[in-house]
Amino acid sequence: MTRMTTSRIVHFLKGQPGKLLALALLACAALGHGGAARAGVLAEDRADALYHRYQGGGVEIQGPSVLVRKKIGENFAVNANYYMDFVTSASIDVKLSASEYKEQRTQKSLGFEYLHGKTTYTANVISSKESDYVADTATFGLSQDMFGDLTTISMGYRRGWNHVYRNIKDADGNKARDPTFAEQMDTRAYTVGISQILTRNMIASLNVEAITDQGYLNSPYRSVRYVEPGDPRGFALQREIYPRTHTSNATAGALKYYLPWRAAIEGYYRYYSDSWGVKASTVDLTYTHPAWRRWIFDGRLRYYTQDQADFYSDLFPRQNYANFLARDKELASYTGYTIGFGASYEFSIPWAPRWIQKSTLNARLDHILIDYDNFRDATKTDPGNGVLAGGEPLYKLNANVFQLFLSVWF
């Protein structure tokens, strides 16, 4: 029987160097990284309770986020997140073509991890609900430690099902869902990544993600503007029109280095391009500095720049100028700068139960400034004083992002 099997294998491989190599690599995986390998470990048990607040550009969003992860034995872990946004928006888009609104979004997620040898399998389900947008997402992933745990490779798949609705005001002036409007949008995302220990003080990572969307991709509220000489402002509005597909590719690399005085510095770069013609670069620098035994401070500088989408314009020459029309400022050309500071304080409560191993209280503030190159503040059109359509000042966004959170390890 064994001789017969061996003979079949030899016949199968005869003159097939590719197959032989594949078999060799499989053997390599089995010998070097399966049988003799030590098992990996799952992350620690931890609970976080966060309060977040974003304020800028006429928009205020705040709410809680609670994240808990717990191991079950040595091989299973479960995590759950409950997140809420309370939105009050009088953004520049809203001021131009709609009215101020309040909204609430609730997101729940549940995830599982299974560790087998050096391989970790993950699965997550995420559900997000707001009055005019319902999104369900499922993710699957696996990561594998190899080469003496110097290297971790990972890959993942994400699938999203989104339902887009539109709110209107009913006869009593209350918010109600428009019964004539219901659209769908589906998302598929594929990721691969590698994390590599380079030296005893340096680690690097590389991640690639391709995302493709299909369906209704624009906002059901936002409008584009076009030149209309008969209008007192010199422009009129029409609904934006987007393509029904969108495919993007992002590649990100990060390098983190441990400094001799117990501090860490991290550099991050991401290049992004998509089928709508948007190209973007992100550079992020972070410095982490522990001090006075119980404190950790973080400083961050982030730079972001992007070119506009092919079908974006701040002011189109006429109505229905092209097949696709967008005036979403996120599709304009602009540069963004972020400066952030964080502080973490480790403390212990004398009367706390024994199962609590460590607690930290953390605060973080990030300031975001975005300078738009071709998105103008259309609310400032004033032909009587010489401010014509297309000649308004360029828009700038200044926003503050505040986080306060408590973390407990148990």
Next chain:
Amino acid sequence: MRIAKLVVLAGMVAAVSGCSIQPWVKPYEREHLADPIMAFDRDPVSSAYLDHVFDAREGARGATGGSGGGCGCN
């Protein structure tokens, strides 16, 4: 063909040796890398939120290491 044979031979050598690429940073030399300040994502609850803030205000997306759900945030 000679190159193909060499590749196969290299693969077999790797297989026989268990692909024993020796870790050039030994486990006992990873004290600094194990320090929590060296984690790429020290506080997942905070980084997931910040990723979401940027995602909703920028054209670019993806390759952040996280996997957020959808929202109508734009």
